[in-house]
Amino acid sequence: MKYTNYFNILSSIFSGKFTPKVELMKSIIKDIKPFRSISIMVNSVCNLNCWHCDIPEKYKPGGRMLSVNQWIEVIRKLDERLNPALVAVSAREPLMPGATRKKTVKIIQISKELGKIAGIVTNGTYLKNALSEFVSSDIVLDYLDVSLEGPKAIDRKIRGRGHFDKVMAAINDDRLMKITDKFFISFTLNAHNCPIHVMREFIEWMLDTFDEARLAVLVLYPNVNVPEELWLTDEQFLRALELLLSVSHKFADIFIDVFPGSIPGLRDIIETGYLPGDDELIRDKTGMLWGYIDENLYVRYENLRDLTRYQIRVTPEGKLIMPRDLEKEDYRCHAKFAVMSDRLEEMLNKVLKEVDALDRQVNPLCAGQRCLPTCMGDNFRCSFLRRKQ
Numbered sequence: 001m002k003y004t005n006y007f008n009i010l011s012s013i014f015s016g017k018f019t020p021k022v023e024l025m026k027s028i029i030k031d032i033k034p035f036r037s038i039s040i041m042v043n044s045v046c047n048l049n050c051w052h053c054d055i056p057e058k059y060k061p062g063g064r065m066l067s068v069n070q071w072i073e074v075i076r077k078l079d080e081r082l083n084p085a086l087v088a089v090s091a092r093e094p095l096m097p098g099a100t101r102k103k104t105v106k107i108i109q110i111s112k113e114l115g116k117i118a119g120i121v122t123n124g125t126y127l128k129n130a131l132s133e134f135v136s137s138d139i140v141l142d143y144l145d146v147s148l149e150g151p152k153a154i155d156r157k158i159r160g161r162g163h164f165d166k167v168m169a170a171i172n173d174d175r176l177m178k179i180t181d182k183f184f185i186s187f188t189l190n191a192h193n194c195p196i197h198v199m200r201e202f203i204e205w206m207l208d209t210f211d212e213a214r215l216a217v218l219v220l221y222p223n224v225n226v227p228e229e230l231w232l233t234d235e236q237f238l239r240a241l242e243l244l245l246s247v248s249h250k251f252a253d254i255f256i257d258v259f260p261g262s263i264p265g266l267r268d269i270i271e272t273g274y275l276p277g278d279d280e281l282i283r284d285k286t287g288m289l290w291g292y293i294d295e296n297l298y299v300r301y302e303n304l305r306d307l308t309r310y311q312i313r314v315t316p317e318g319k320l321i322m323p324r325d326l327e328k329e330d331y332r333c334h335a336k337f338a339v340m341s342d343r344l345e346e347m348l349n350k351v352l353k354e355v356d357a358l359d360r361q362v363n364p365l366c367a368g369q370r371c372l373p374t375c376m377g378d379n380f381r382c383s384f385l386r387r388k389q
């Protein structure tokens with residue numbers, strides 16, 4: 001693994017071009033304020049029931065969802081108070097027809113008017129139908145992530161019959177690349193779609209299909225909502241990584257997203273240099289922690305502490321919620337503070353106190369490990385800790 005171009009390449013994330021201003025970047029990193037990005041769950045339902053989904057199959061009903069105009073007020077208030085860099089509409093399905101889609105389009109529109117990076121993560125089922133609304137609103141997203149879990153037969157098993165064809169209908173529509181600056185296929189790497197012949201077929205399909213192929217590889221986040229048969233082993237991850245390394249120069253971008261518990265051997269994999277850790281990492285203006293792996297191949301680490309400190313999550317009812325609470329069926333019981341209430345400051349201060357508490361809870365055995373900034377002791381499958389305890 002070579003890291004010689006590391007700082008040059010990562011600087012492109014800030015500036016859009018290669019600039020070797022390492023000292024300047026380091027000073028920017030120190031000054032990153034909390035709450036740099038806003039993640040919005042615009043509704044609480046999804047039309048699919050995917051095998052690997054880490055959100056409950058159904059949330060408990062209840063609660064009055066925000067209207068389009070109320071979402072405008074919420075975005076404006078968060079912008080005035082926090083001036084975040086990024087607004088993302090993700091979680092559940094943001095392009096479902098009717099009120100949900102109208103809200104998504106307006107949230108993106110207002111966010112772009114306020115100068116934010118703005119993007120959507122969608123399962124793609126309704127994307128073709130949504131194109132006209134984006135085109136007529138003159139919206140150009142900064143990124144659009146659309147889920148596919150492999151070749152058609154594998155995607156059908158994980159996401160259901162018909163999903164692949166619906167995504168293909170959008171991909172084949174000339175309007176698609178007019179509504180987004182960057183288009184990513186989002187692929188959740190799990191024990192079912194990680195065999196090398198499956199990944200190789202999918203990668204060949206991507207390279208044949210797209211002039212500029214961009215892939216986001218989400219390494220399965222194995223929480224209580226995800227069947228254990230899908231959880232990845234270290235060997236499965238490393239074989240997939242090896243394949244991605246061999247093809248990354250043919251892609252415009254490949255991002256590998258690693259979550260708490262994604263890989264039991266994260267510590268050892270970082271120690272041996274297969275993934276970057278510690279001083280090889282950089283934090284961008286959205287609060288995201290990055291590492292460079294190889295040409296056009298990067299890793300993004302998401303741990304509970306960083307998600308809590310750098311990201312605000314807003315429920316369909318316009319309330320702030322902690323990252324783990326969206327994984328619960330009764331998430332509404334955990335979301336108590338409305339963004340539009342007078343108690344926003346109080347809630348933000350409470351969140352920062354919880355981040356401090358999380359720092360104090362880190363297992364002392366994690367101290368000094370090169371994986372610490374990537375995981376902050378959050379890897380409940382950590383094989384290193386199991387060996388030591």
Ligand code: SF4
Nearest residue numbers: 366371372375377382
């Ligand atoms: S739990 Fe600790 S040792 Fe294990 S990967 Fe996380 S920071 Fe590293």
